[in-house]
Amino acid sequence: MRNMSDIIEQYLKQLIQDSGGEVVEIKRAHIAEKFDCVPSQLNYVIKTRFTNEHGYTVESKRGGGGYIRITKVETHSKSEYLAHLKRLIGDGVSEQNANRIIQSMFENEVITIKEAKIINAAVERETLMLELPYRDTLRASILRRVIDVILYSEE
Template identity: 50%
Template structure:
């Protein structure tokens, strides 16, 4: 565990399991005991590292028999992916979520690394900074949707 923090270790452990299975079901208290950490640490890892933009759906059930289920999302192909991503974006998009979505596009070979980096530079906080963070996130969402729409045209040609 040398220089890795506990969040990185938990994330790596869960992703290793998800590489072999499409979904996993965990119990927060058991995971916390296994990694000798507080249960809120497990929540933190799941909420920040297993999000829809990063390709995961998280379901949970509270109570004595409760669980947390993490499902690796397998995106469809071509324009179907673009429509799914457009629906996920909504009206606001943070810079971190935009980066995760671009990574999904790259991982699914829809965009090149160069295209992703170029678009990322256009939607960065430095370029879109305004007096209001809400306006920045709304503008980023509109730009990303326009990007996805244009990618959809490329797919059809």
């Protein structure tokens, strides 16, 4: 693994798995010490790798007995999950968030790796040769349509 953030990401995902695949609760300072980094690096890891788009929910509490709890979004109902993603996409979506959503669909086994790559290619910045407000709108349109198709072809 190439850098601290990736390592911590893997570690946290492992913790989630080990505890039944749903949730994990950590002490920020404790993890930071374990990996010998500053505490705020945990915030960075969470902000870049455990977002809604990735399919996670994060709660936390400060002060004595504080914690950070990462919960994996329920994906038992595919249609619910995909509807959730469509809501996140809305009328516009950045490339970064699109990537996260596509990755989440792959990790939740709604699409294959090849399908993920195809969808990614279709919504890349260089592919959609458009200026900025429109590009994000178009990307959202494509993604929503693609998700609809995925939804159908699941049945």
